[in-house]
Amino acid sequence: MSSVYHGNLTVSIFGQSHAPAIGVTIDGLPAGARIDMDELGMFLSRRAPGHSPLSTPRKEADLPEFLCGVVDHVTCGAPLTAIIRNTNTRSQDYDTLRDVPRPGHADYTAQMKFGGAQDVSGGGHFSGRLTAPLCIAGGICLQLLRREGIEVFARIASIAGIEDHAPFTAPVSNKPFPVVTDAVGGQMQQAILQAKSDGDSVGGVVECIVTGCPAGLGEPMFAGMENRIAQLVFAIPAVKGVEFGAGFAAAAMRGSENNDAYCMENGGVRTVTNHCGGILGGITNAMPIVFRAAFKPTPSIRREQQSVRLSRMEEVPLCVPGRHDPCIVPRAVPCVEAAAAIAVYDALLEARKFTKTARE
Numbered sequence: 001m002s003s004v005y006h007g008n009l010t011v012s013i014f015g016q017s018h019a020p021a022i023g024v025t026i027d028g029l030p031a032g033a034r035i036d037m038d039e040l041g042m043f044l045s046r047r048a049p050g051h052s053p054l055s056t057p058r059k060e061a062d063l064p065e066f067l068c069g070v071v072d073h074v075t076c077g078a079p080l081t082a083i084i085r086n087t088n089t090r091s092q093d094y095d096t097l098r099d100v101p102r103p104g105h106a107d108y109t110a111q112m113k114f115g116g117a118q119d120v121s122g123g124g125h126f127s128g129r130l131t132a133p134l135c136i137a138g139g140i141c142l143q144l145l146r147r148e149g150i151e152v153f154a155r156i157a158s159i160a161g162i163e164d165h166a167p168f169t170a171p172v173s174n175k176p177f178p179v180v181t182d183a184v185g186g187q188m189q190q191a192i193l194q195a196k197s198d199g200d201s202v203g204g205v206v207e208c209i210v211t212g213c214p215a216g217l218g219e220p221m222f223a224g225m226e227n228r229i230a231q232l233v234f235a236i237p238a239v240k241g242v243e244f245g246a247g248f249a250a251a252a253m254r255g256s257e258n259n260d261a262y263c264m265e266n267g268g269v270r271t272v273t274n275h276c277g278g279i280l281g282g283i284t285n286a287m288p289i290v291f292r293a294a295f296k297p298t299p300s301i302r303r304e305q306q307s308v309r310l311s312r313m314e315e316v317p318l319c320v321p322g323r324h325d326p327c328i329v330p331r332a333v334p335c336v337e338a339a340a341a342i343a344v345y346d347a348l349l350e351a352r353k354f355t356k357t358a359r360e
Contacts, residue, residue: 003125005232008349011137011342015083017122017129023083024133026069026140028349031077035070035140043139046334047132054184054192054330064136082136086129100307102320104299111310128237128328131335138338141345150212150344154336156184157292159204159329160191168207168290184330196326199302203238203295204329206336210278210289210344215269217284217347224282225289228347232339233293238328241294245277260287289344293336300324 005011008028015022041063048062062084069080097120101107106126110118118124142152157164164185184192188204195202218225230242250258253275260271271287278289300320307318325331 005235005342007228007346008353009137009141009342009346011134013130013133013137015086015130015133016119016124017127018086018119018124021083021085022130022133023081024137025079025081026137027079029069029075029080029140029144031075033075033144035073035075036143037073039143040064040136040139043142043334044132044135047135047331049325049331053196054189054325054327062132080140082133084132084136099311100309100316100318102299102318103305103307104296108310122322123237126237128331131236131332131338134235134342135334135338138335138341141341142337145212145341145345145348148212148348150210150348152208152210152337152341152344154206154208154333154340156188156329156333157205157207159184159188159327160195160202162187162191164188168209192327195297200326201298201301201324202327203297204327205292205294206329206333207290207292208336208340210340213278213284213286213289213344214351215284215286217344217351218279218282219350220282225279225284225343225347226282226291228343229289229291229340232343233291233336236293236332236335236339238295238298238332239293240296242291244279244289244291246275247277247292250275284347289340291340293332295329295332298325298328 003013010025010027012025012027013022014024044062044064064082064084067081067083069075069078097107098111098116101111105123107120110120110124110126122129145152155164155168157168162185191202218228226244229244233239233242246253246258258275260273260275263270263272268286271285274287274290276285276287277291278284278287300322301324302319304317304319307316308314309316
């Protein structure tokens, strides 16, 4: 199933944008882990819509309801299932999209795949709304990782080509989560609002850092840490590229420039630079994991675009109705953190399983 992440954790995401509810089932969490519901709620609020002029006006509380797997806020060993009820839907905005697909969306490809049976309202199961249950799973993993001394933090690196050149430092524990507008620089905000005024949209890049990871997480080949993280990050709609460390810039370097020299620091092996992004051969080297995810501009825009009417196989103009983000990057920041947290916590569980087996 494409909506299920299989690993030491199994994460299954279900629902559609305008269905009665969306949700997630997580199997493999250790029993006895306390979940701070207030902290989880604050984390989810960073992704929730309707809290900023930079986002869609659709308002959803995004409060999770736990159906099983938790007793008095403590995991009980059973699969954990949580749902978020959809309340502020306007499905009539999408009535024409089965016949006239939106450019840049999955309307046409879903039609070819599912033959018209797909739910087109709000994008159905292809909607960015499905990142809310991803953030439930990721928010729980973030708490479990923090107790292991591992922190995950993401920021906006650029929007509409406007870059944040400030050094990206390690996160500060217990630091309040920034609201959407506080996380976006002044020039970036202006670019988003101008695009919104023009009936258009802009994209950007989110940068993520994971600190405190021990050396040895991950596997070579198909189960490398880059593979695990990329698989989960690409589950976020609108992600079109992921790079680790120096990324594509490494292609312009010499080996003497790109190689990270080793050194001793506080009795441990470290590297002087971190062009590899904390991963070599698919395995962590105890340096911070650093990666960036590129997000395309929101495809739903008010400006007239060319599409086709499938029932008549003719070209027609289309202006997309509904409520949409002029830029999804600010709300995508916690989604990237969530994806990274799931991948890293899954790898941590695997490492412990391997160590236990080796001892036995």
